[in-house]
Amino acid sequence: RLARALAAAAVGGHNVLLVGAPGNGKSTLARALGALLPPLDRDERREVMALRSAAGLPVDGSRGRPLRAPHHSLSLAGLIGRQGSGGRPGELSLAHRGLLFLDELPEFRRDVLEALREPLEDGALLVSRGAGSLRWPARFQLAAAMNPCPCGQSLRGREHCRCTPGQVQRYRGRVSGPLLDRIDLILEVPAWRGRPGADRLSPAAACALRRRILRARRRLRAGRVGTLDAVDAAWLDARLAETGASYRQRLKLRALARSLAALDGARRPGRDVLLESLDLGLRWRLALSAPGAS
Known part of the structure; x- marks a missing residue:
């Protein structure tokens, strides 16, 4: 079921949120989605190379789609970029034409999470500073992951979860309704009960x-x-x-x-x-x- 859902996400460029306990493989699944995406075409590759160059990153001309996975301590400036002299793209634009993976989604700062809404809707981002502004392309696919509750164990049953209903509500409430509205698939990732590696495709x-x-x-x-x-x-x-x-x-x-x-x-x-x-x-x-x- 998860493989089919991720394949559909790769077909339509759908944004995905993976929900499951720590260690259930949410990060592995998100990276697997990145591997399922088709290679960049010539025009897309040019766009990606230009953004990497603007950020001062190595440019290799690879046809693989970008995969950015910033830590949840990421600042707003690190996410959206800087307008400054010449400008510098942030993680949103470095993920342009590729996949942006945000692990532990509720742990990101609220201003960082809310800044996702505009590019998820428009595929671009307007960065304003003082009298000037700069428009960065940011047409990325979002893959995010989160625990179902602060302790991560609520899917195993109440006897395993240490969280109160209020704690669960506050934790889940860190991801706002308008942001959830921009996510296409929300998938539960259960614990894997087979032998190690048996869930991998050949x-x-x-x-x-x-x-x-x-x-x-x-x-x-x-x-x-x-x-x-x-x-x-x-x-x-x-x-x-x-x-x-x-x-x-x-x-x-x-x-x-x-x-x-x-x-x-x-x-x-x-x-x-x-x-x-x-x-x-x-x-x-x-x-x-x-x-x-x-």
């Missing part, structure tokens, strides 16, 4: 999955995956109305359904894919938004 399987993702991306871009038919659209709207989902969430769920359909080689999303999209996009969102949820 090189051949990973290569086949990347080819499948690339084909699905091409189908989406070529308009070969249609929108919902009238009956399914009405059914989805009725389900979303029951949850109080925002207009942005509704658009994101429809886009996620199209990515899953593209991955399956389908002409349009069917009811099974819509149910899957609701599970991937809404179940944990409701839990994170509910006061005192555990």
Whole structure:
């Protein structure tokens, strides 16, 4: 299930939040998503090289997409960059055309988290200082990870969790509703119970999955995956109305359904894919938004 969800995220460029206990492999999964993304094309590579050069970083011309994983002690200036003489891009722009991974999401400063909203919406960032301003490109895909509660053990049951309902609510509340609104998939990462390494794809399987993702991306871009038919659209709207989902969430769920359909080689999303999209996009969102949820 997680592999399919990450593949759909790679197809549609969907933002992902991974929720699970410490040591469950959230960081590994986020980096696996980065490995599933297709290589940069020529124009994208030029953009990435220009931003690295502006930041004073080595420029190697690699076709691999950027993967930035700043520590949660990151300052606002480190995130958005500096306007200064000549300007210097921050982590948001260094992740342009690639993946920005934020581990321990609730531990980041509130101003840092809120600064994600503009580029997640617009793909660019306006940095203003005094009378001047500078616009940096910042079209990245977000992968974030967090524990379900301060101690990290609430998914194992109340007997394992040391947190009070108030502590859980305050911890989850550090990630604001408007930021959650910009995340497409919220995935629970359970503890792995198999033998070590058994959950890893073989090189051949990973290569086949990347080819499948690339084909699905091409189908989406070529308009070969249609929108919902009238009956399914009405059914989805009725389900979303029951949850109080925002207009942005509704658009994101429809886009996620199209990515899953593209991955399956389908002409349009069917009811099974819509149910899957609701599970991937809404179940944990409701839990994170509910006061005192555990």
